[in-house]
Amino acid sequence: MKFYASILGPLLFCLDAERAHQLGLIALKLGFYPTIRKAPDPILKSRLWGLEFLTPLGVAAGFDKNADVFDPLLKLGFGFVETGTVTPKAQAGNEKPRMFRLPEDLGFINRLGFNNKGLEYYTNNIMRWSKQGGSGVIGVNIGKNTNTKDDFSDFVSGVIALSDYASYLVINISSPNTPGLRNLQSRVKLKKLLDSVILARGKANKQPPLLVKMAPDLSVSETNDVAEVAKETNIDGIIVSNTTVERPNTLKNKNKFEKGGLSGEPLFTTSTELLRNMYHLTGGKIPLIGVGGISNGAQAYEKIKAGASLIQLYSAMVYQGPKIAVIISKELAWLLKNDGFTSISQAIGADHH
Numbered sequence: 001m002k003f004y005a006s007i008l009g010p011l012l013f014c015l016d017a018e019r020a021h022q023l024g025l026i027a028l029k030l031g032f033y034p035t036i037r038k039a040p041d042p043i044l045k046s047r048l049w050g051l052e053f054l055t056p057l058g059v060a061a062g063f064d065k066n067a068d069v070f071d072p073l074l075k076l077g078f079g080f081v082e083t084g085t086v087t088p089k090a091q092a093g094n095e096k097p098r099m100f101r102l103p104e105d106l107g108f109i110n111r112l113g114f115n116n117k118g119l120e121y122y123t124n125n126i127m128r129w130s131k132q133g134g135s136g137v138i139g140v141n142i143g144k145n146t147n148t149k150d151d152f153s154d155f156v157s158g159v160i161a162l163s164d165y166a167s168y169l170v171i172n173i174s175s176p177n178t179p180g181l182r183n184l185q186s187r188v189k190l191k192k193l194l195d196s197v198i199l200a201r202g203k204a205n206k207q208p209p210l211l212v213k214m215a216p217d218l219s220v221s222e223t224n225d226v227a228e229v230a231k232e233t234n235i236d237g238i239i240v241s242n243t244t245v246e247r248p249n250t251l252k253n254k255n256k257f258e259k260g261g262l263s264g265e266p267l268f269t270t271s272t273e274l275l276r277n278m279y280h281l282t283g284g285k286i287p288l289i290g291v292g293g294i295s296n297g298a299q300a301y302e303k304i305k306a307g308a309s310l311i312q313l314y315s316a317m318v319y320q321g322p323k324i325a326v327i328i329s330k331e332l333a334w335l336l337k338n339d340g341f342t343s344i345s346q347a348i349g350a351d352h353h
Helices: 002-012 017-030 070-075 119-131 153-162 181-185 187-202 220-233 265-281 297-306 315-320 324-338
Strands: 046-048 051-053 057-059 080-086 099-102 107-110 137-142 168-172 210-214 237-240 261-264 288-291 308-313
Touching: 017 070, 017 099, 046 308, 051 137, 057 324, 070 080, 080 119, 080 168, 107 265, 107 315, 119 137, 119 153, 137 153, 153 168, 153 187, 168 187, 181 187, 181 220, 187 210, 187 220, 210 220, 220 265, 237 265, 237 308, 261 265, 261 315, 265 288, 265 297, 288 297, 297 308, 297 324, 308 315, 315 324
Parallel strands: 057 080, 057 308, 080 137, 137 168, 168 210, 210 237, 237 288, 288 308
Antiparallel strands: 046 051, 099 107, 107 261
16 A cells, blocks of 8 residues: 555656556556455355355456456455446447546546447456356446447347346446436336346346445436336346546546546545435335445445445445455454444445334
């Protein structure tokens, strides 16, 4: 952490945010990262959807868009990695620059627009890992191409291609950077979409858990609709939440006026309240993954108590470096023990009890 804070971090911050990210991916591919040899505290271990998670802390979608570096990320101490977002056809995404740091706010804005190498490249990486008996939990986040007119076909294609290899599937209808995508969160369209992808998954040899990722900017009625459709379709989980298009008045950095989705510390309170609300609306019966603004053990613990079975981060790695998973896991384990819990599962939704 000291090396990252004093030397590596400042060097990376001299580069454009997207170029720095690409350099980080290259380093991970080449093995230039600190391997964590000590297993996480057993109190953090849990089972969900028949999968074993050594720690509830995972990497959110967007970091490893093309499923290139999920194995190194697991070796950094993360309990799981969600790769993607992948679309059927490769696409360049929006014009550059499209990633912006907000260091004074510990935040990040992006308007990448689902840039990725496409389903064939992505599937080959996931398939190779699966057939080689790769260990760990690898999720796949599926989106739609910007120019696809049909609302559902791209998601169905992704589910058909990846069901046999993924640990779990995520239907991403909540990115603010693909025009019209968030409209799929409306009750009628969401029901039709989930029915379509559930049907497609049923035709595969393997039926991995199916989740949907929601936006933090929904109205009360829209949030209720997502919860109701989730219960009606019996999906396996909800990810709460994606980036926000809102801009809190507290933001200080000049980049706050850039268009795109805001993530990091400024999203923590909003996303956690939404998480708490979704746990209540679903009666705690649908597993939730809490995302948004986690940068320390206390924030991770708050997400868990608000109702998250698992948690994810991305932006905090930009500011704290590659050992963040180990540090948060240690802090979270201490907090659980300090409150008298013997397993993290006992703490899920504790605020509601």
